[in-house]
Amino acid sequence: MKAGLHRVADDDTAGRIAKLERINAALMAHVERTMDQQGGAYSLFQTAIMLEGRVRSRTEELTGLMHSLEHSNSALVAAKEEAETANRSKTRFLAAAGHDLLQPLNAARLSASALSDMPLGPEALAMSGQVERGLQTIEDLIKTLLDISKLDAGIVRPVIRPVALADLLGGIAASFMPMAERKGLRLAVRCPDIRVDSDPILLQRIVQNLVSNAIRYTGSGGVLIAVRRRDGTCRIEVIDTGCGIGESERHLVFEEFYRGGSGGDEGEPGLGLGLSIVQRMATALDHDLVLDSRLHHGTRVCLTVPVSPCQTESVAGPAPIATRLTGARVLIVENDPATTDALKRLLQNWDAEVSAHRDLASVAESVAAGQAPPDVLILDYHLDNGACGLDVATYLRGVTRSALPVIVTTADHSAEIEAHVALIGAELVHKPIKPAQLRALLTHLLP
Structure with missing residues (x-):
């Protein structure tokens, strides 16, 4: 009997031990899982800290690049404005230099044209022609330099026509x-x-x-x-x-x-x-x-x-040159002596009566002395000391109380001058003056 009770007690003890072992194993597994989870969370925490540091570093780097880009853009804008200013200055300089260069060239071409109108031998005529061609080449070169400045400045506006x-x-x-x-x-x-x-x-x-x-x-x-x-x-x-x-x-x-x-x-x-x-x-x-x-x-x-669609339109030929210049009274106002002398000789070769002056004061003195009123005026736009040739036209039109025909000459191609000349109803001729163009214009203006 006692032996049976001992066996029951042993079995019960063994069962309890086995149960405790299972509970212990379960607890140990839970603890291990908890520790693994805590380790994973710690790893994630470390990774997050590392990524945050990288993001902060990249943000600072991008911010620096943005500031650098802003400074670069500002420098580019400043450089662009400086280049545009320099380009405008270059254009104005070349225009002014071109005006100064074209003045003596204008006088030389007028003199050469006047020379060719004189009774000359074949050899002298050939030499005169060579001089005119050489002057034309110089004029083309000067205009080429002016063209470069205008093309670079974007102020050339082509006039398209057939x-x-x-x-x-x-x-x-x-x-x-x-x-x-x-x-x-x-x-x-x-x-x-x-x-x-x-x-x-x-x-x-x-x-x-x-x-x-x-x-x-x-x-x-x-x-x-x-x-x-x-x-x-x-x-x-x-x-x-x-x-x-x-x-x-x-x-x-x-x-x-x-x-x-x-x-x-x-x-x-x-x-x-x-x-x-x-x-x-x-x-x-x-x-x-x-x-x-x-x-x-x-x-x-x-x-x-x-190709132009206007293929059958007739092309107008040059206007015929009339001979009504004989005896015409032409008044010249020009501050360049060489141009004045050449223009005077050219007009006299065309049988015109010419009076030449340097400024408005000289014209006023001639009027006061009783000089006959002119039939047509040829005025240089830019006179000495900032004076304008258009003032002469205003003065003489007031004195004669008539709309005297006026030709204004200048080497300046600006739109402001063109508008100013058109405002008084004058004709604009750019220097160097082409004799044939001048003669045709005079013939058209004279009654």
Whole structure:
């Protein structure tokens, strides 16, 4: 009996021990899981702290970059404003310098024209023609520099109208024929009777620069100006058999002062501005410009121009020059003595009666002395000491109580002067004065 009770007690004890062991195992597993979770949370906490530090560092870095970018933008704006100011100053300087350079050139051209009207022998006439052509070249160079400043300043506004292309290209070829013949080159034009829409002045200067450049860098063979029509456009091609341009230098061709690796005429090295101006003018006209060249084989430059729909419209010819200048009383007010003398001689060759003055005070003295009223006035806009030639017109119109015809001359192409001249109903002629233009205008104004 006792033995049975002992066995029951042992079994009960063993059961309790087993139960305690299971409880203990469960508790240990729970503790382990809790510790694992706490370890994971700690790891996450450490990771969060690390990421927060990285975010703070990157934020500080981005903030610094933003400040640096703001400073850079401010510096860029300041630099842009400074460049624009410098560009405007350059344009004003070149305009003023151009005016000073064109004044003596104007006098020289008038003198050369007056000389050609005199009875001269064939050799003297030929020399006079050479002088006039040389002066024309100088004038073109000065105007080219002015064009660069205006194109860079964005103040050139092309005037698009129908242009008779054959006449324009024929005139260009004729002007360059002596230069080509001196080098033994052929210069030819192939152009159908076609009209294009462009600015005639800018288009002429583009082709002139291309032809001049082609002749300069061609030693043998020739230069061809060809026009090929394509649908609604035509391509003006200037093709030469010259030295050509290497592939490595083609991207430099239209930059300023580029004169090529192969030398041109030793006597006429040029400034390397021609093709740079061509690029600017073509951009202003929205005409595509493409260059193709092979070293030692020649160059082809193509300018694409829209064909004008007005193909049948007649082209007005030059106005006929009348002879009503004989005995006409012309009053000149000009502060440049050389220009005054040349203009006076030119008008006297046309049988006009000329009185020349330097300023308004001199004109007033002549009026007080009883000088006969003039038939027409030729006034320089800019006189000495800031005086304006238009004041002379106002004075004489008041004295004579008549609307005297007035021609105003100036080398300044500003819109303000043009508006001021138009306000008094005067005619504006830019220097250098072209004698034929002046004579035609005088004929039109005189009764």
